[in-house]
Amino acid sequence: MLTTILCSCGDGTQKGRVGILLPSTETARWNLDGQYLWKDLSARGYAPVLAYANDNAEQQLTQLQEMVKDGCSYLVIAAVDSKVLLPDLAIAKAKGVRVIAYDRLLTDTEAVDCFISFDNYRIGRQMGLFLEEKLQLGTAPGPFYIELFGGDPADNNTALIYQGAMSVLGSYLDRKKLLVRSGEKALESIAIKNWSESGARERMNGLLKKFYSEGEILDAVLSMNDGMAMGIQASLTAHYPGRFPLITGQDCALPNIRSILAGKQAMSIFKDTRMLANKTVKVIELLEKGDHDFFRDLSTVPNRRRDVPVCFCPYLLVTAENCSNVLVKAGYYQPEQLQ
Ligand code: BGC
Numbered sequence: 226m227l228t229t230i231l232c233s234c235g236d237g238t239q240k241g242r243v244g245i246l247l248p249s250t251e252t253a254r255w256n257l258d259g260q261y262l263w264k265d266l267s268a269r270g271y272a273p274v275l276a277y278a279n280d281n282a283e284q285q286l287t288q289l290q291e292m293v294k295d296g297c298s299y300l301v302i303a304a305v306d307s308k309v310l311l312p313d314l315a316i317a318k319a320k321g322v323r324v325i326a327y328d329r330l331l332t333d334t335e336a337v338d339c340f341i342s343f344d345n346y347r348i349g350r351q352m353g354l355f356l357e358e359k360l361q362l363g364t365a366p367g368p369f370y371i372e373l374f375g376g377d378p379a380d381n382n383t384a385l386i387y388q389g390a391m392s393v394l395g396s397y398l399d400r401k402k403l404l405v406r407s408g409e410k411a412l413e414s415i416a417i418k419n420w421s422e423s424g425a426r427e428r429m430n431g432l433l434k435k436f437y438s439e440g441e442i443l444d445a446v447l448s449m450n451d452g453m454a455m456g457i458q459a460s461l462t463a464h465y466p467g468r469f470p471l472i473t474g475q476d477c478a479l480p481n482i483r484s485i486l487a488g489k490q491a492m493s494i495f496k497d498t499r500m501l502a503n504k505t506v507k508v509i510e511l512l513e514k515g516d517h518d519f520f521r522d523l524s525t526v527p528n529r530r531r532d533v534p535v536c537f538c539p540y541l542l543v544t545a546e547n548c549s550n551v552l553v554k555a556g557y558y559q560p561e562q563l564q
Contacts (some may be wrong), residue, residue, distance in 0.1 A: 243299040244292030253478040258457040261502035280419040282306035306379035342533045345382040349389025352473040369444040378416040405524040406436040426456030445471040451481040495541040
């Protein structure tokens, strides 16, 4: 079944149609990405077509096929599972469609012109550094107890965040300064399908029941995003009587910012989706102009088939100390939303 595809009355516009393929409306940020992309593309004379895929790769494939059939000249894709899209990406490329990997890298394909994202390895490293500092891993005797929650295994960002976090936490795990009572450390065993909040809650319920039911302490939870952090917090509230562990996240979703202010979640990462959308529209315009210099000067990331030119947008670490200041000052939230 197809999710509704929103289409601006594009026939009269002088610029091309741009298909926007986003994973789902479930994670709050994609709703904002969709709105900003739509607004910025329309303002520059493009005709956007927007589709959400309910985190279903097959559904996203059908949406992509429809967009190519309907004459989109550009595709902006945050893939649910890029490997499912591969044959059709090749078909799109052969037809001259230009493809932008939006926030998630399209891997194993030549059919990608540019990758626009945040540096996910560094985001993972930032989460690791945050926990290192807060737990004082370098100096305190420890050991400290942590559980790890990864994003969807088909999302390339998951592996990058994992590598980044492990570049800091790995040596403490090796030296047993940091311990995982469940023993679940490998990415395969911590990955949560679709980055699902309820999936994270259920896994945390299981861990608490099995490993923390007799007063054992949990010091930290590495959660790769805010949605999962909410599921983890719900589980802890219901089943963990001890002091809340340090919980990480990213996206600065509103419920999480409120939770940070209430002292429950420890941090999030502010990734300004307005910037990402804006950059995307600029890149589309540069592709249209054929500005080869711009793309030649960009650094690249390998996707196993080619080195893809990349634009990374800046991000900020947000905690209870700075969050109102950062997010309100950036105009991302109104002060009354944070009450
Ligand atoms: C994005 C995150 C998002 C997650 C779940 C990742 O690819 O980078 O911002 O929370 O997907 O949708």
